[in-house]
Amino acid sequence: MKVIIVGAGIGGASAGIALSRLGHEVVIHDQMLENKPVGAALSLWSNGVKVLNWLGLGNEVAAIGGRMDQMAYLDGRSGETLCRFSLEPVTLQTGQRPYVVARADLQALLMERFGMDRIRLGSRLVAIADDGHVVTATFADGSTDTADLLIGADGARSVARDHVTRADEGGIRIERTHAGYTNFNGLIPIDEAIGPADTWTTYVAEGKRCAVMPVAGDRFYFFVDIPQPPGLPYDRAEGKRPLEEAFGHWAAGARRLVDVIDPSASLNRVEIYDVDPFHTWVRGRVAILGDAAHNTSPDIGQGACSALEDSFALAITLASSSLSVEDSLLRYQQIRSPRAADLVLRARKRCRETHGFDPAVTEAWYESLRQEDGTGIIKGIVGNIVDSPINLGVGTLEHVLAMRRV
Numbered sequence: 001m002k003v004i005i006v007g008a009g010i011g012g013a014s015a016g017i018a019l020s021r022l023g024h025e026v027v028i029h030d031q032m033l034e035n036k037p038v039g040a041a042l043s044l045w046s047n048g049v050k051v052l053n054w055l056g057l058g059n060e061v062a063a064i065g066g067r068m069d070q071m072a073y074l075d076g077r078s079g080e081t082l083c084r085f086s087l088e089p090v091t092l093q094t095g096q097r098p099y100v101v102a103r104a105d106l107q108a109l110l111m112e113r114f115g116m117d118r119i120r121l122g123s124r125l126v127a128i129a130d131d132g133h134v135v136t137a138t139f140a141d142g143s144t145d146t147a148d149l150l151i152g153a154d155g156a157r158s159v160a161r162d163h164v165t166r167a168d169e170g171g172i173r174i175e176r177t178h179a180g181y182t183n184f185n186g187l188i189p190i191d192e193a194i195g196p197a198d199t200w201t202t203y204v205a206e207g208k209r210c211a212v213m214p215v216a217g218d219r220f221y222f223f224v225d226i227p228q229p230p231g232l233p234y235d236r237a238e239g240k241r242p243l244e245e246a247f248g249h250w251a252a253g254a255r256r257l258v259d260v261i262d263p264s265a266s267l268n269r270v271e272i273y274d275v276d277p278f279h280t281w282v283r284g285r286v287a288i289l290g291d292a293a294h295n296t297s298p299d300i301g302q303g304a305c306s307a308l309e310d311s312f313a314l315a316i317t318l319a320s321s322s323l324s325v326e327d328s329l330l331r332y333q334q335i336r337s338p339r340a341a342d343l344v345l346r347a348r349k350r351c352r353e354t355h356g357f358d359p360a361v362t363e364a365w366y367e368s369l370r371q372e373d374g375t376g377i378i379k380g381i382v383g384n385i386v387d388s389p390i391n392l393g394v395g396t397l398e399h400v401l402a403m404r405r406v
């Protein structure tokens with residue numbers, strides 16, 4: 001079967017690898033001109049890593065992944081440690097160590113494994129037509145491509161999503177919701193004045209947070225949240241001025257983090273949005289995947305992991321059901337949309353709890369951190385992972401390939 005995937009992000013590239021391994025002829029189109037991901041790094045929790053293991057990338061991901069052995073929360077103003085504990089129970093309970101990876105490393109790994117010669121860069125989707133037998137994608141330069149199946153992995157502002165939800169035909173147009181804060185992130189050298197090299201360290205106060213996680217190559221991934229409305233003016237020439245204003249009066253470790261940021265080397269500013277869960281992910285021979293289907297705020301570090309779960313579920317349904325492409329896609333939607341919705345809502349709940357939108361709620365959260373021995377936080381992290389479809393289907397793709405070889 002010929003498959004067009006639109007979008008070479010984590011969702012599209014992982015789906016491309018999975019469907020290629022099933023023997024489909026896959027081509028990826030992406031509007032970008034070169035691999036230059038927005039955002040510095042991301043945490044891959046056990047569910048995401050397991051999908052990458054299943055795709056045959058386990059060793060490579062372990063090589064680019066930073067090891068997070070401990071987790072600590074500190075009071076942002078005083079620097080007092082609120083709690084510190086081992087993350088080993090997450091690994092033991094889920095069967096896989098989480099990793100923090102630089103986005104550029106993960107993206108390059110996925111694109112190279114899929115095959116750069118099958119990725120058409122500078123190819124921006126503008127329209128989709130599906131006559132029930134063949135899907136035709138039209139691109140901004142007027143070119144077209146046809147396939148038996150089209151996967152829209154074209155991110156939060158998806159064109160494929162508008163096709164699937166019939167946005168221009170009286171259906172639903174999915175709008176994003178601002179999460180109430182701006183995130184700054186980047187990479188810095190490991191600096192133990194901020195936190196130990198093996199620890200996810202987070203300073204919290206005033207509804208704000210600044211955090212570091214270890215990434216391979218002796219680097220910290222830093223991410224900083226400042227509650228504020230969308231659309232505030234910011235010029236890149238301002239560099240880290242908003243961070244100096246927000247954290248200049250904080251404890252030494254947090255100030256050190258701001259001090260060592262080199263805006264010319266690595267500083268991204270992202271206004272955070274999510275989307276209300278919706279359950280129409282499929283129309284005929286077209287399906288959406290990743291942020292196109294479930295744009296999730298980063299508050300539980302699950303958006304990309306959820307995209308990886310999509311790739312797994314899509315491959316499993318296409319491999320295991322045989323009525324029609326349309327039927328398999330509906331089964332994919334049925335497996336994935338409730339689970340992805342749950343993660344969107346979990347992230348939103350955590351966003352509201354931690355960003356001071358209701359100061360009493362956030363103060364109660366800070367107080368709970370003082371009582372924390374790790375049990376409650378680990379329960380929450382494992383709770384995000386435990387219902388992943390990857391926990392049910394490991395080995396299925398290998399089984400299908402083995403059957404083909406007989």
Ligand SMILES: Cc1cc2nc3c(=O)[nH]c(=O)nc-3n(C[C@H](O)[C@H](O)[C@H](O)COP(=O)(O)OP(=O)(O)OC[C@H]3O[C@@H](n4cnc5c(N)ncnc54)[C@H](O)[C@@H]3O)c2cc1C
Nearest residue numbers: 007009010011031043125154155290291301302303304305
């Ligand atoms: C600050 C921040 C921190 C995050 N941290 C984490 C984390 O720690 N863990 C985690 O799991 N998730 C995290 N996420 C979420 C994660 O980044 C996303 O869920 C994930 O990158 C989505 O991947 P995707 O492939 O669906 O979309 P994208 O990465 O957005 O890729 C979409 C691709 O489609 C292309 N495209 C778009 N429109 C078109 C078009 N019309 N035609 C052709 N190509 C097109 C784009 O160029 C792009 O390459 C975070 C998000 C943010 C904003």
